[in-house]
Amino acid sequence: MSIKKLFIFIILFSDFLLAQATIDDLNSNAEKLFENGNYFSAITEFKRVLFFDERSTYSFNANYKIGLCYKQGAFYDEAVKYFSFAEKSTNDIEKIFELKTQVIRCNILRKTTERAIQLCNELENDKRFSQFIGKINYWKGWAFIFADDWKSAEKFFQNSEEGTQLKYIAQKVNREKLSVTFAKVISYILPGSGQIYAGNYFSGFLSLAWNVAAGYFTINSFLANRAFDGIVIGELVWLRFYKGNVENAEKYAVQKNLEVSNKTLKFLQEEYRGLKP
């Protein structure tokens, strides 16, 4: 072979050896980024895969992974959008169920819990997903946790195999939570008692003292036949302390309940090993 021919051969053959980024390469690169937790770049690369994937070979996987990446970055609206795109690329019931639960989980995390519960109800009524009823109850339970309705959460965890531990946690929260109505009612009967019930002893006793003093001056005015004085002191002083006492009882009870919920949510976030939204 002449040198000229050899040169042409090398040029032509070298083209085979040069690196060519194919759709498979793009996808494996995106997968690597996803596995390494580099979600921002993974989204870019999966979007590139979708853009060049003329045959829609990777449509389901890329959309699903983009959804997961957005979810990791707390861009829940975007995540929901891509999970919905992925749903259009598959007929597999298990995959569709997974995508639908991901949408529910996004709704739980973005605190649109009513929508999450509505979606759970839709899944429950869909005969295609009858074998997943336990899982549906599990996510419904989580939705109720985020809606701060621990009683309903307990009920749904009871009907889910995966939710046993969460059922006990919800039970504990329900035991620890105070009744806001009870705090208000006892404050109407004995001023300050609602605050004491909520654990704010100083505020409770102070409220009781103010009410006793204001009540004494009001009654004293009436007894001294100075009804107008009594009305004005009653309106401007006693009523103010009495109303304040009831409002405080409600506020402290709500605050206490919030503390209990937040403590448990922190525990669930940091310590709970089961599946989380």
Add this chain to the structure above:
Amino acid sequence: MISRTTLFFILLLGANLFAQKSSENLLDISNRIKFGNYLYKEKDFIRSIDEYKIILQSYDDDTIKFRFAKSFFNLHRFNEAAENFKTLFLSQSLSEEAKLFYFQSYFFQNDFSTFRKITSRQIYFPERYSKEVKRLISISYLLSDEKLPEQKSLLESFDDSLQTRLYLFYQLKKNPPQKNPTTAAVFSALIPGAGKIYTGEISDGIIAFLATTVSAYLAVNNFQHDHNFRGWLFTGLTSFFYGGNVYGSFLSAKNFNVTAKENLQTEIKTFFEKRNYTMPEIDF
């Protein structure tokens, strides 16, 4: 008759051409441009920036440079947008548009004095969009607390259909409805509640008047009837109501002024926001 070597070359060439088609390099410049433009079109500007950055390292194209700068602009990263629009000042086709967006990048940073200083540099001034820049300068006065120029020069660059509203904004900026806090406090000191009525809080004024006068009457009446404790109790209440009302009137007037100013600013801003600050829609 074709020799064996020639046949080999023909087959190799054919296979190579086939391989090129089936395994096209999806990361080459032309594909990167396609993907970058797709991201830009999808308004995923944070990613189109990354893609365009890679493209511009090895490919010089004014449209891509413009889109690169516009991506920063759309993400409200105005400093970077201005820097990148500046690189297009010598462009043959996009120079004027780049200059307009360069000014807009400064305008939207809300540092209006710097913006106006830059627009005064004639070398940067886009002749084709001179009216647009003049309008931006006028808007910058209406959105800031600085002294307004003459009405004619401020409003002349705007369309006739906007003149009535702009004239109203101009007048309100020039003579804003204000209440004097000291006057409000003095009014309330003379007649409890009068200061509040002066600042437009009529129901508050009436309540303050009643609460102060009733508790003052009760204080006097109780002292006259030797009910000293209740007398002092009502004296305390009267002082509380009276002092609170005088101070409250002072604050109410201040609040009135701040609210009126903020409302006017919000109204002006909303007016221009709805009209894209009277700027044309430019994209490539």
